[in-house]
Amino acid sequence: MKLIIMGPPGAGKGTQAAYIKEYYHIPHISTGDMFREAIKEETDLGLEAKSYIEKGALVPDSVTIGLVEERLSKPDCKNGFLLDGFPRTIPQAKALDEILHNLKMKLDAVVNIAVDESVLVDRIVGRRVCINCGAGYHIRNQQPKQEGICDVCGGSLIQRKDDTEETVVNRLKVYASQTKPLLEYYENLHLVKSVNGIGDIQEIFKNIQMLLGGNE
Numbered sequence: 631m632k633l634i635i636m637g638p639p640g641a642g643k644g645t646q647a648a649y650i651k652e653y654y655h656i657p658h659i660s661t662g663d664m665f666r667e668a669i670k671e672e673t674d675l676g677l678e679a680k681s682y683i684e685k686g687a688l689v690p691d692s693v694t695i696g697l698v699e700e701r702l703s704k705p706d707c708k709n710g711f712l713l714d715g716f717p718r719t720i721p722q723a724k725a726l727d728e729i730l731h732n733l734k735m736k737l738d739a740v741v742n743i744a745v746d747e748s749v750l751v752d753r754i755v756g757r758r759v760c761i762n763c764g765a766g767y768h769i770r771n772q773q774p775k776q777e778g779i780c781d782v783c784g785g786s787l788i789q790r791k792d793d794t795e796e797t798v799v800n801r802l803k804v805y806a807s808q809t810k811p812l813l814e815y816y817e818n819l820h821l822v823k824s825v826n827g828i829g830d831i832q833e834i835f836k837n838i839q840m841l842l843g844g845n846e
């Protein structure tokens with residue numbers, strides 16, 4: 631399974647990705663997670679990405695594309711992968727086509743999580759993430775068993791710096807202008823499978839499984 635998961639910020643990409651990667655045994659490649667890891671480790675990449683992310687702007691394509699190319703070239707991606715948060719611009723999508731062509735790979739599907747904009751601000755502002763493993767929670771919709779503690783690894787839950795109401799507005803604008811056009815790009819390639827992202831998390835995953843078909 632070679633997949634992209636798409637949808638606006640807060641649609642539930644990361645949440646569904648955790649189930650998809652388990653079920654299909656494929657690596658979850660989240661550019662957002664990669665940038666956050668780099669920021670935590672204060673690498674050159676992290677230092678560069680930080681200012682963009684905190685404003686809710688996109689990290690430049692030149693930086694992002696190289697990062698993904700390197701990751702997709704690793705052996706664990708041979709039999710499949712789940713890209714989350716990439717591509718986010720038309721130039722990134724075109725670069726991905728070329729990267730996959732060079733690796734002799736082909737995309738199987740683009741899973742689009744469709745969510746009405748009205749729920750996104752609440753989902754993003756209420757999101758909490760594990761400082762250690764990145765698992766996602768929500769202060770009401772997806773609570774951990776013990777407040778402030780990650781179910782998966784016991785790490786502390788924090789609010790992302792860019793998950794504020796001010797930043798979200800900009801991120802939604804960036805999504806509408808730069809990322810949403812990608813749906814048409816992939817629709818022309820007959821790859822898009824849309825799922826309703828409102829409702830029970832497990833039910834949404836079941837619908838994704840149905841759209842994608844059996845185990846691979």
Ligand code: ADP
Nearest residue numbers: 639640641642643644645753757767768771772
């Ligand atoms: P994305 O990766 O698309 O930005 P996340 O998976 O991090 O989105 O989800 C954003 C927030 O919404 C998180 O706090 C998550 O717990 C919550 N969430 C995810 N799916 C649902 C859902 N189906 N219903 C309600 N809240 C959800």
Ligand code: ADP
Nearest residue numbers: 639640661662682683687688689694715716718
């Ligand atoms: P969300 O799903 O909530 O939008 P992500 O974790 O995917 O959040 O991304 C967080 C931030 O990281 C983005 O707002 C952007 O600044 C940066 N980012 C992630 N992926 C990309 C990308 N493919 N191109 C440019 N910037 C990116």
Ligand code: ZN
Nearest residue numbers: 760763780783
């Ligand atoms: Zn954790």
